[in-house]
Amino acid sequence: MVHHSDLSGRVSDAPSNNWVYRILPRALWPYAQLARWDRPIGWQLLMWPCFWSAALAANAAKQVGSFSWGTLLFHLFLFFAGSVAMRGAGCTYNDLVDHKIDMAVTRTRSRPLPSGRVTRTQAKIFIVAQALAGLIVLLCFNSFAILLGLSSLVFVAIYPFAKRFTNWPQFFLGLAFSWGGLMGWAAQFGSLNAAPVLIYISAIAWTVGYDTIYAHMDKDDDVAVGIGSTALLFGDRTHGALVALYGTALICLVLAFAVANINALGYVGLIAAAAMLFYQVRALDIGNVEKCLALFKSNNRVGLLVFAGLILPLIFS
Secondary structure (H helix, E strand, O other): OOOHHHOOOOOOOOOOOHHHHHHOOHHHHHHHHHHHOOOOOHHHHHHHHHHHHHHHHHHHHHOOOOOOOOHHHHHHHHHHHHHHHHHHHHHHHHHHHHHHHHHHOOOOOOOOOOOOOOOHHHHHHHHHHHHHHHHHOOOOOOOOHHHHHHHOHHHHHHHHHHHOOOOOOHHHHHHHHOOOOHHHHHHHHOOOHHHHHHHHHHHHHHHHHHHHHHHHHHHHHHHOOOOOHHHHHHHHHHHHHHHHHHHHHHHHHHHHHHHHHHHHHHHHHHHHHHHHHHHHHHHHHOOOOOHHHHHHHHHHHHHHHHHHHHHHHHOOO
């Protein structure tokens, strides 16, 4: 039986008015869907810890007289390109691992693999192409950052399997998705210290928080298929868990800013981001799918605010 959304070539769990369907030839739609180009929130959330780390490092470099706008902008471009490529590769890999699960879940049945619009071999070739694009980006950095970037693949490989053996798959997502918190600093200095490690820990807590909100949209399917999530683990205690997770994220960011001796201007964005996170906890209704999705997506603005705050001292101090 052909799923209704297969006939249009679109997937049922993504916006159908996306640029993908206006610009790309129809033959490429399934690949764009595998890479989730029609859902930019994923690469945006992957990108922000990279941007935070790069901007934090730029502030530290400015204090020792080695800051360059050209270097920062080049690094930001690389992190943007790398985030799109590696998020796409990760999603394609995830869909290969979850092929059977996706066939059993109404929301994901129309995706390219379960609907048969892409073969497993085609998907594997597409992963290699995206990973090569990511590798080209990575090779633009110093050797320390290259090795650091490659080592993240351990967590990327484990993540799709985590929901099969733990209720904490969101934590494993955080380990992989937050790696950029280390990368921006490594790209600038060719080393690490406490500041990027605190950014990394902060981003992990933030990721577990926002992905728990997202996971509340899939609770019924997860129970039916027999896989774990923090949404199921926390249940009615989700609001308290988010206070702890977002609180941890904010405390670690403040500590990272302090270690890197960030100018007071840098905290403006952090205060605004904290207000948005507080609003998410207040507004969350774990039974309302539309509300969960909107609050999850609002984390793109949280990431932007933290980054914007770190850019202010570079311009005005």
